[in-house]
Every structure is written in C-alpha cells, then in structure tokens.
Amino acid sequence: MNDKYYAFRIIKTESNMNSAGSRHVRIRRRTALGSIAAAVLSGASAGCLSGTDADDENGNGDISIEPVGTVPLEQPPERWIGGRDFAVDVALCLGELDSLVGMIRPDDVFTDFYETLGLDIDLTDVTDIEPETHQVNKELVYSLDPDVIAVDPNRLVANNGLEVNDLDELERNVAPFFGNYSREARESGWPNWPDGEYRYYEYDELLLKYAELFDAVDRMEDIVAFRDDVRSSITARLPPESNRPRVALLLAGPNPEGRGDAYFLYNTLPAREDTYGQMQYRQLGVHEAFDESVHETGATSRIGHEAIAEADPDAIVFNFGVVHPDNAAETERALHESPVADDISAVRNERLYLGGTPYQGPITSLFQLEMLAKQLYPEEFGEFHGVGEVPDDEWLFDRDRLRELIATA
Numbered sequence: 001m002n003d004k005y006y007a008f009r010i011i012k013t014e015s016n017m018n019s020a021g022s023r024h025v026r027i028r029r030r031t032a033l034g035s036i037a038a039a040v041l042s043g044a045s046a047g048c049l050s051g052t053d054a055d056d057e058n059g060n061g062d063i064s065i066e067p068v069g070t071v072p073l074e075q076p077p078e079r080w081i082g083g084r085d086f087a088v089d090v091a092l093c094l095g096e097l098d099s100l101v102g103m104i105r106p107d108d109v110f111t112d113f114y115e116t117l118g119l120d121i122d123l124t125d126v127t128d129i130e131p132e133t134h135q136v137n138k139e140l141v142y143s144l145d146p147d148v149i150a151v152d153p154n155r156l157v158a159n160n161g162l163e164v165n166d167l168d169e170l171e172r173n174v175a176p177f178f179g180n181y182s183r184e185a186r187e188s189g190w191p192n193w194p195d196g197e198y199r200y201y202e203y204d205e206l207l208l209k210y211a212e213l214f215d216a217v218d219r220m221e222d223i224v225a226f227r228d229d230v231r232s233s234i235t236a237r238l239p240p241e242s243n244r245p246r247v248a249l250l251l252a253g254p255n256p257e258g259r260g261d262a263y264f265l266y267n268t269l270p271a272r273e274d275t276y277g278q279m280q281y282r283q284l285g286v287h288e289a290f291d292e293s294v295h296e297t298g299a300t301s302r303i304g305h306e307a308i309a310e311a312d313p314d315a316i317v318f319n320f321g322v323v324h325p326d327n328a329a330e331t332e333r334a335l336h337e338s339p340v341a342d343d344i345s346a347v348r349n350e351r352l353y354l355g356g357t358p359y360q361g362p363i364t365s366l367f368q369l370e371m372l373a374k375q376l377y378p379e380e381f382g383e384f385h386g387v388g389e390v391p392d393d394e395w396l397f398d399r400d401r402l403r404e405l406i407a408t409a
Helices: 033-046 085-094 112-116 138-144 153-158 164-173 203-213 217-235 279-283 305-311 325-336 362-376 399-407
Strands: 008-017 023-031 061-065 069-073 100-103 246-251 263-266 300-303 315-319 352-354
Touching: 061 203, 085 100, 085 203, 085 217, 085 362, 085 399, 100 138, 112 362, 138 164, 153 164, 203 217, 217 279, 217 362, 217 399, 246 305, 279 362, 315 325, 315 362, 325 352, 352 362, 362 399
Parallel strands: 023 069, 246 315, 315 352
Antiparallel strands: 008 023, 061 069, 246 263, 263 300
16 A cells, blocks of 8 residues: 555644643644545555555554654654754655655755665755754744654754744644654753653664654664664674774864864764764774763864874774765865874874764664774775775675665655
C-alpha cells in the first residue's frame, strides 16, 4: 500500500494536561476526500485502506518523546518540518523525503554521501525556515502548514531566535513539536519548554523515535542493526589503545571574526557519551589531544597557535571539512604558515584531515565512521582518497546492502 494515500490528515488544535500531569496534544481529523478516494481506488482490491489497522506496519498509538511528551497521532504526518541535515538522512531511511516541506538551511546539506549510493537528492522544494542567520521565520512555518514540527522546540529558542511564547503559539495554531536535542551537551541556561529538565537519548533510540512518528519502526530497526554490525566489525580491528592517535578537532575556518590567530576547537570526546555529534571519534578509540580544562567553556573553545603546539596533536581533523572544503584548506594553510608549525606533529607529518558534519543521520554516520577509520588507521583499513573514491574492495560497509535497506522505504 502506498503510504502517500493517507485517509486523514492530522492537525493539532490545542494542548492540555492530563490528570497525571503528562502533556498531551489533542488532534482532530480533517477529512481529505481526494486522498480517501485515491486510497480506495488503489487499495480496495487488496482489501485494505492505507492508515487502517490492516495496513499499519507497527500499529498506531500515542508517541512520546521528551521534552514535548505524548503526541497522539492518528496517521503519520503528510507534511513535516525538520531541523538540519539529520532530518534529510532520517527522511531517506523512512521514505519521507517528499513529505519534508521545510527545514533549517537545506542549501547547506552535504549530499555527496547520498550520491555515492546513487541517490539523487533534490531539496529545491524544501523551504528554508531560517532565511536569516539564527532566526526562524514564524510566518514561513505557518505558510507551510505542517502536521508536525520535528525539531526540539528548545533548540529554536536557544539557537534560532524564537521566544518561549512563540513555541506556545506555534503548538496552538500550527502543529505539535516532536524532537530532542541530543547532538551535543545542552549548555547552562538552555530552555526546558514545556515541563522542565529532560533526558538525552542514545542515538539508536532517537532514530527509532522518529521511526515511530512515521510508523516505520521495522525499517529503521533493520538500518540500526546494519549500523551496529558495521560498527562492531570496524572496532574489532582497531589497534591497541597505546597505538591510537591524539586528535584535535578544529572548525574548518580559521581566524573567526578576525580575532587574531584563534581557532575554534571541539572536543572529540564530549563529557556526555550519549551525544552523537562526534560519536565516531569515541567509537574509533581516539585520544583527545587537549586537556579537559580547555573544553570547560562549552561546545567549542578558542585557541591559538601556541596552545596547539603545546598540545601537539598527532592528527588534526577539520570539523565540517567535507561540507566546507575551501574553509578547511584555509585552515590548513594558516597552520602551515604559523610560526610554530614545526612544533605541531600533525602539521609536520601532514596528518590534517577533512572531518564530517556533526548533523549526521544514520546514512551519513556510516560514511563518516569509515572515512575517519581510514584517515586515522590507514595501515589497517586502507587510505582514504576522498568521498566517493573508496575502491569497492576497500569498503568498510556494503553500499549495495545499505541501498537496499533505504529502498525498502
């Protein structure tokens, strides 16, 4: 049965608190006669109507995710808004790219990994809901008329210019929120709408939450199992801990805002192990080049040439390097031209690598795990020659099998 023939479209009308204090979203049906007719015509001979119990892959029911609580949906969303690149990745896995109508910065999505799989990704019809830097446009959200806003609402307050009262308004007038910000540690002062503190989700669990939203848990479970097998096969081949490199993770782009010889530094091993932005570094057993005190100020720190030389990393990776290779090249030049270049092992030994995007979904994370494994351990896994340049006999995961899993969506 074609999932696009939903008999009903769901929209959220109001929220309330139940007797136990859990936040619920009350919805009503808006009959779409054309969709019903299409469903009947395409499915009557099979004895089912898309969206009914006979056709549900995993069954309908209330779906919960912190911090927004329980969102009872009668049907998977026909139209939805996502966040950054993670949303595109998840949409591909669940067969829901066509229903993605808006997101943050679709023009910045790195699609080369998808193209390596033979997937032609066209996001020209996906509206950028943040046309101005760090400022979500509420009018655009209204105009897109989504069934769900699949973003952690607190991120929109912390990073994207909205106020808490905007969240109440959008939930009341447009659609329920569905999302949890577990990419990196939430900094002090992070908002906690609607009900206070909330948890982090382990990566696989977060993926399955989105699968529940689109009633496609079985498909995502297959992809999660595939990812787990790939990760296990790679980590089983890692060299002893004593032979693993000390790595510094710098932003692809030196001299931020003209502030001297400063670089933005990320922690390869964030204190919260249940965040996924840098998970490949932990999975590959790297050693963080900088003392933990350097990272106490938040997700990123500012450092200069002397601090890099003092830490003397074995390898330097440029975060977002594959997305912004020109910025990475500029950073590399600045390091080579610095007065302490000879005192930095990574520079002296030419161990400077393009890094991935922290907005990684299940597909991208596989490619980025393979990429980093080859960059850091070429003796074991073969050298990395570039995205799309890995010889078939040096793949660390089966592209054909991954393509099959995606195609089932």
